[in-house]
Amino acid sequence: MERKVYADNAATTAMSRTAIEAMLPYLDGIYGNPSSLYSLGQRAKEALEGARADIAACLGAQANEIYFTSCGSESDNQAIRSAAHLGALKGKKHIISTAFEHHAVLHTLDRLKREEGFEVTLLDVHRGGVVRPEEVQAAIRPDTCLVTVMFANNEIGTVQPIAEIGAVCRAAGVTFHTDAVQAAGHIPVNVAEQNIDMLSISAHKFHGPKGVGALYCRRGVRLLPFIDGGAQERGRRAGTENVAGICAMAAALKEACANMNANAAKLTKLRDRIVAELTKIPHSKLNGDMARHLPGTINMCFEGIEGEGLLLYLDDMGICASSGSACTSGSLDPSHVLLAIGLPHEVAHGSLRISLSEYNTEEDADHIIKCVPEVVEKLRAMSPVWKEMERGEKQHII
Ligand code: PLP
Secondary structure, X not given: OOOOXXXXXXXXXXXXXXXXXXXXXXXXXOOOOOOXXXXXXXXXXXXXXXXXXXXXXXXXXXXXXXXXXXXXXXXXXXXXXXXXXXXXXXXXXXXXXXXXXXXXXXXXXXXXXXXXXXXXXXXXXXXXXXXXXXXXXXXXXXXXXXXEOOOEOOOOOEXXXXXXXXXXXXXXXXXXXXXXXXXXXXXXXXXXXXXXXXXXXXXXXXXXXXXXXEEEEOOOOOOOOOEOOXXXXXXXXXXXXXXXXXXXXXXXXXXXXXXXXXHHHHHHXXXXXXXXXXXXXXXXXXXXXXXXXXXXXXXXXXXXXXXXXXXXXXXXXXXXXXXXXXXXXXXXXXOHHHHHOOOOHHHHOOEEEEEOOOOOOHHHHHHHHHHHHHHHHHHHHHOHHHHHHHOOOOOXXX
């Protein structure tokens, strides 16, 4: 049996012991509804409010600026739709975003465009995968109601100049939302210092459980209700709260923030070692500006191969990784993120994302460094395109 190396932490993470233990009391003993007045309910309510305060502290926010949701996608949807609909009331129907956002953002914007007549400007992210604040500034119009730019990209790991973009939006009086699903718990996030009006997070990206997230909305910025029903979340999001999940999310975020520097140092070392070795593979390319990067994410393309083949062979060798391509979701289109940074289709098809967490070890890195070149060589030996390139009948692109 090959060793198991989990290197797909941008997709989801293993729950930490701390997070599991934080959730258990609310699954077993303290199962009361936080809206109930008797003590079993009130103990659940206290836990919920404690979690809200802890999450707010980790993000530089106030507790009453945090709304619990069911996931990062819901937080993105609520933030965008709320800002859009409030904008429309004032005749402002222009939204600025980027070409490489997560689909939770891009598909929400598409629907607003198709069904409600909003106009959307998608900014270029350039070859490095980084948005330029001056281009945000230039794109703002009198009818712009929202700028939404992700904090860190989920495929290539580039970190955006969020404080600068926030400052541009604040000066122009435009609401600024950021999808910080890949950033929170991994790199410093501070809504006050970074001029953020709304921010989305998701617990399962920082060793918390799946199916629980939060939305920060700055006091003074209106937030429209997303689910109608009871008065939970101060009327902005009805539905009995996932108390156990929320407590685990708060414990996981607190732990991730407390260990952020040590984790980042460990991950950067592992990442740089893997990058140094894998970039020795001929006709390979490292994607995303490494000077502005998440500590644990690596995205590379290997010419002449398909990402899916690479993933399947790596799985056989005990490595869980992912491809930038959307083939796993049933589409044969290459990743919109890799196309947004200007990669040609045929190169974007041969991509690999390795995303590490602090649970990865030097031995995991050794295994990745050993297996990836072997698999690339094996796939190239079977690839008609690669053979044409080797015979000089087709030009190498990278
Ligand atoms: N935004 C980004 C950048 C993500 O990486 C993800 C998850 O992959 C999401 C949003 C969606 O989060 P969730 O899975 O909690 O809906």
